[in-house]
Amino acid sequence: MAGEIPDLHAQVRTGTGKGAARQARRDGMVPGIVFGGDVDPLPINIPFNALLKQLKAGRFKSTLFNLKVEGHDDVRVICRDVQRDVVKDLPTHLDLMRLRRTSKINLFIPVEFLNEEEAPGIKKGGVLTVVRPEVELMVTAGDIPEKITIDLADMEIGDTATISMVDLPQGAKPTIDRDFVIANISAPSGLRAAEDEEDGEETAADEVPATEQDEDEN
Incomplete structure (x- = not known):
């Protein structure tokens, strides 16, 4: 098993729809949804700064997370989509998918x-x-x-x-x-340099015109 699966902390989002999502963003949160695993979808909020840090770390969509939501059992999730503001390129919503052990x-x-x-x-x-x-x-x-x-x-x-x-x-x-x-x-760099120099000398010799080689022989 992987030695360390990073935690992703979230809160249950009360209310649904655009109004609740806008309020979450005003409160410094990013709204999201957790789906899959034969369980009802769970609307969540994730702290903006924590999510942004994870996104900047890279490979967010290919990282397995241990999602921790108060009042719910921990569950392994993977990100399936991050929506971003078209102007600021900052996260505005994310979709997380629950994983079975056989997934x-x-x-x-x-x-x-x-x-x-x-x-x-x-x-x-x-x-x-x-x-x-x-x-x-x-x-x-x-x-x-x-x-x-x-x-x-x-x-x-x-x-x-x-x-x-x-x-x-x-x-x-x-x-x-x-x-x-x-x-x-x-x-080693020294050996590579010597080999390159030898190759260069051989190339130079090969490129000597035939007339000059004939003069040397005469």
């Missing part, structure tokens, strides 16, 4: 790299370049992995770690079909 959802799961100090490429001065610190997976809501791991113990300079090398948790699969790169071990 399939897309989430970004962090990647942990093991045995970095043991990697032959690192010992030779290579540099670990992380292309994707997180990988988006389709997972089951009741069995969300805390992380996925990649063992670097046998990686040399120039080697890459791709998603096909990862033992994914049961029931999880990438949202991207192709075998994409997660990280690689690249050559």
